[in-house]
Amino acid sequence: MTTTDAIMTDANDGAKAEPKPQPGIRLTDAQLRARRARSIAIALALGVLAVLFYIVTLVKGPGVLVRPL
């Protein structure tokens, strides 16, 4: 088989073959659901933390930075 034949054969195979899967981890549906639930929980926790700091700042007023031992 000549080099040109080989190139033609590869080109024909490429036209027929399915697209190759990308390398890496493919998550199952269960893993995707679990990850989404964890992400939402982390977002909520961070939101609560931000609100907590905001409210405590309002409650303590200028004294918010005063933390005597």
Next chain:
Amino acid sequence: MSVTHARAEPSIAGVGDYLELMKPRVMSLVVFTALVGLLIAPGHVHPVIGATALLCIAVGAGAAGALNMWYDADIDARMGRTAARPIPAGRLAPGEALAFGLTLAVGSVVVLGLLVNVVAAALLAGTIAFYVVVYTMWLKRLTPQNIVIGGAAGALPPAIGWAAATGSLAFEPVILFLIIFFWTPPHFWALSLFRCADYARAGIPMLPVVAGERETRRQILLYALILAPLGAAPWLLGYAGARYGVVALVAGAAMIAFALRLRAEAPDATANKHAASKRLFGFSILYLFLLFAMLLVDHTAAVLAGHLA
């Protein structure tokens, strides 16, 4: 030398698995005793600051629980009571539990220090470190005195609550600490009597495994005899009123009665062998709840009476 890099599987851990890592039932007792310490402390604490302190104490307790489950996953897998926990059940990787526990531990201490006060934060940090390092990593697998000494970690939350309210410590929270400290051995040894085979299989040197049931029952009675007057100490020392004193004395007498019945129960092989230890275990939870609830009731009544006067 060849090194194999195992690629971690994507996690299937749900939010519920992480919550389970935080030992919610233990956390509820911690929060309740801390709440009592916070409310009976002198002075006024703003509700937002009080709630923040309780949230941090709850999260800190959860962090200690998560780190405990991370370290003890091997023995949890060998015990029926703990085999279904997230790590031994394979729902959560040990590394995830470690990262979760460390994040919560650092976060709870830092937030408590920033938003409440440094004394409470230092006590919380010490409590988490004591539970994880001294109890879980060191004593639990080493000595039958594991839960006696390790019980100090579980006894500190009222002191943390007190410190959150006042920024300092006093003798009264020390009494509360001592009550929980001396309550812990009879509570856990009663549990270990009816879970003895589990602990033996896991290789944990609980008292019934190492010294036998008879010695365990004797020591439970000794601790109950110390606990009963100690439970009444807040009333005897004038920190609580007669209402609390009556409940503490009656509950203490009941605790001794349960311990005596356990001591008298023959360690035979009947089907109902562990009835007395199960009764004592159940009552011990009620005992601690009663004492701390009465402290709260007594304190609230005194404050209301003061306002009315």
